[in-house]
Amino acid sequence: MELQEQIKSVIRDVPDFxxxxxxxxxxxxxxxxxxxxxxxxxxxxxQCAKLNIGAVAAIESRGFMFGFPxxxxxxxxxxxxxxxxxxxxxxxxxxxxxxxxxxxxEAHTDAIEAGARVLIHDDLLATGGTAGAAAELIHxxxxxxxxxxxxxxxxxxxxxxxxxxxxxDITTLVSY
Ligand code: AMP
Numbered sequence: 001m002e003l004q005e006q007i008k009s010v011i012r013d014v015p016d017f018x019x020x021x022x023x024x025x026x027x028x029x030x031x032x033x034x035x036x037x038x039x040x041x042x043x044x045x046x047q048c049a050k051l052n053i054g055a056v057a058a059i060e061s062r063g064f065m066f067g068f069p070x071x072x073x074x075x076x077x078x079x080x081x082x083x084x085x086x087x088x089x090x091x092x093x094x095x096x097x098x099x100x101x102x103x104x105x106e107a108h109t110d111a112i113e114a115g116a117r118v119l120i121h122d123d124l125l126a127t128g129g130t131a132g133a134a135a136e137l138i139h140x141x142x143x144x145x146x147x148x149x150x151x152x153x154x155x156x157x158x159x160x161x162x163x164x165x166x167x168x169d170i171t172t173l174v175s176y
Pocket of ligand 1: 022023024025026059062122123124125126127128129130131159
């Protein structure tokens with residue numbers, strides 16, 4: 001079986017979570033398959049090899065699951081992006097609009113070196129609001145967005161178009 005098919009056969013669809021009408025793509029069954037995870041990381045690392053990545057930034061909390069091991073594979077520092085109030089040291093924040101209300105994400109002020117080429121990673125690309133906010137945060141920290149990577153893309157929500165304002169280098173493992 002091809003890698004994409006293998007991943008799709010393991011992702012679990014959970015209807016109406018966390019709200020009625022959302023089909024939640026649950027990656028926890030993927031985490032139970034270490035060999036599959038390793039192949040997924042190989043694929044992402046290969047796709048990112050040409051981008052000259054200086055750091056990987058990932059979004060709390062499902063983004064950390066593959067984001068940190070991806071940074072290790074690429075041999076670059078890891079930057080945790082967290083929701084407001086979770087990081088202990090001085091932070092830079094970015095507020096963004098959600099379907100209902102606003103949210104705020106943060107990173108430590110010393111998280112990246114000026115001009116660093118950063119790959120932004122998350123588990124899933126939907127509308128692109130979260131990853132776009134992460135890109136704005138990286139800019140505030142003095143970094144450049146060198147690429148995005150996701151395990152899953154929900155193509156019908158158009159996130160890729162939104163993120164193309166930052167870079168054309170958007171890698172996804174499986175799409176729906
Ligand atoms: P968006 O900002 O609309 O691109 O949404 C992406 C963020 O919301 C990611 O951090 C995902 O983990 C989460 N997310 C959105 N839709 C889903 C879904 N259908 N299944 C799982 N996670 C989702």
